[in-house]
Each structure stands twice: as C-alpha cells, then as structure tokens.
Amino acid sequence: MSVEEIVLLNAADEAIGTVDKVTGHHRDTPYHLAFSCYVVDPAGQVLITRRALSKRTFPGVWTGSCCGHPGPGEGLREAVERRLRDELGVIVDTITPVLPGFRYRAVAADGTVEYERCPVVRAVASRPGVRRNPAEVEDAEWWSWERCLELVDRPEASPWFRLQMAELVPLGAPLEWPDAGTELLPPALRW
Known part of the structure; x- marks a missing residue:
C-alpha cells in the first residue's frame, strides 16, 4: 500500500517538498496544497457530502x-x-476553476490544523449517479442551491465550506x- 503524500508550499505557493498526509496533519500542520470541488x-x-465519521479530522461535517x-x-x-x-x-463532463486563489486555515475539535492553498473548482456531471466510499463519505445528497445557502449558518458545516460560500x-x-x-493557480499546481 502506497503512502499518500501532500505537497508543501512556501509563502509564494511554490512546492518546497512533500510529507506523508497522515503524519503531516497535526497541531502545527505546514502550509500545503489542496483543492475543493462542487459537483x-x-x-x-x-x-x-458529509465526511465519514471515522475521519481523523473534521469527522461528520457537511461540505462541498x-x-x-x-x-x-499531479495536475489539478x-x-x-x-x-x-x-x-x-x-x-x-467539465471542470472549471472558480476560486483559484482560495486559501484557509482551520482548527478541528481535536486541535489538528488544516492550512491549505485550496483552489475551488466546479465540475458538471450529466450522469449524477453516486457510489460513495464509506471510508471517506458518510452521506452524499443532491441539494438545491437554496439548501446549500442554509447550511452556511449551521454548526455541522465545515469551516472551509463557510469560507468558500462567502x-x-x-x-x-x-x-x-x-x-x-x-x-491564478499556485505555481506548484499545473492545470
């Protein structure tokens, strides 16, 4: 089984190395590359989606x-x-950059920090069938935009969802x- 690595970034969003994803997330998580997608x-x-309850960080939160x-x-x-x-x-069918400069820092209940340059993309799916991986996703539902707007003020929304929705x-x-x-994508990330 291969170890998943995350790409570490400097203040100019250039790649400066990698670290194992699991051990790289802690109370002083280094700034690194990520993405968010709205299908x-x-x-x-x-x-x-609702993150799996077994996830180490931010379990059970609702998000994009x-x-x-x-x-x-790897390209975006x-x-x-x-x-x-x-x-x-x-x-x-299509993937479109929407917020290529998005970045955030959030602290989970257990003190684990997410500190990411996190471009946000929209993906359009004409075949909306979903087969969720229970190790990653507790629940997945198709919501109206109005319902998405209501989630922003709810405590079960992820911190990055709230910031992205703003x-x-x-x-x-x-x-x-x-x-x-x-x-405006970071230099460390090709399209």
Missing part, C-alpha cells in the same frame, strides 16, 4: 462534493477526477459561476 448537475443541484490533496506532480484536473472517482464514483454566493447560482481561468 453540479445540469439542473443546478449541488452534490453535498469533495476535497483532496494533489499528489507530487487529474486530482479532482481521481478523488471524485475514489470517494463518490462520479465521472464529470466567495461563491456573490458569483450567483453554481451554473452561473464564471470560469476564473488558470492564471
């Missing part, structure tokens, strides 16, 4: 469709497609989110 169907429904860490040398599109397939069994809401409904392009 939308052609009717504008958003796939919202999927998040993850691009591996060393590849990483998103891999995690969607592994976590949800979802194949998407930037996504002004862009309109998910199918209206403009393509932000790839120019």
Whole structure:
C-alpha cells in the first residue's frame, strides 16, 4: 500500500517538498496544497457530502462534493477526477476553476490544523449517479442551491465550506459561476 503524500508550499505557493498526509496533519500542520470541488448537475443541484465519521479530522461535517490533496506532480484536473472517482464514483463532463486563489486555515475539535492553498473548482456531471466510499463519505445528497445557502449558518458545516460560500454566493447560482481561468493557480499546481 502506497503512502499518500501532500505537497508543501512556501509563502509564494511554490512546492518546497512533500510529507506523508497522515503524519503531516497535526497541531502545527505546514502550509500545503489542496483543492475543493462542487459537483453540479445540469439542473443546478449541488452534490453535498458529509465526511465519514471515522475521519481523523473534521469527522461528520457537511461540505462541498469533495476535497483532496494533489499528489507530487499531479495536475489539478487529474486530482479532482481521481478523488471524485475514489470517494463518490462520479465521472464529470467539465471542470472549471472558480476560486483559484482560495486559501484557509482551520482548527478541528481535536486541535489538528488544516492550512491549505485550496483552489475551488466546479465540475458538471450529466450522469449524477453516486457510489460513495464509506471510508471517506458518510452521506452524499443532491441539494438545491437554496439548501446549500442554509447550511452556511449551521454548526455541522465545515469551516472551509463557510469560507468558500462567502466567495461563491456573490458569483450567483453554481451554473452561473464564471470560469476564473488558470492564471491564478499556485505555481506548484499545473492545470
């Protein structure tokens, strides 16, 4: 079984090394590369997920469709497609950068820190069947945009979901989110 590595970043968002994903997350987690994805169907429904209760960090929180860490040398599109397939069994038609400059820091109840440069993408799936991986996802549901907006103020929402929604809401409904392009992606991450 291979060890999943995360890409460490400097203040200029350049890769400066890697660390094992499990041992790299602790009370002083180094700044590293990640992504978040919102899967939308052609009717504008958003796939919202609840993290598995067995997850070490932020278990059971509700959040966007999927998040993850691009591996060393892995492009953003590849990483998103891999995690969607592994976590949800979802194949998407398009992936669009929406918030390429997003970054955040959050502290879990056990003191574990997430400190990530975390570009946010929208993926459109015309075949919305979901086969969730129970080791990753406790629940997955297609929600209206209005229901997503209601989650923002609920305690079971992930901290990164709240922060992302603050930037996504002004862009309109998910199918209206403009393509932000790839120019603002971190230097450590190719498209």
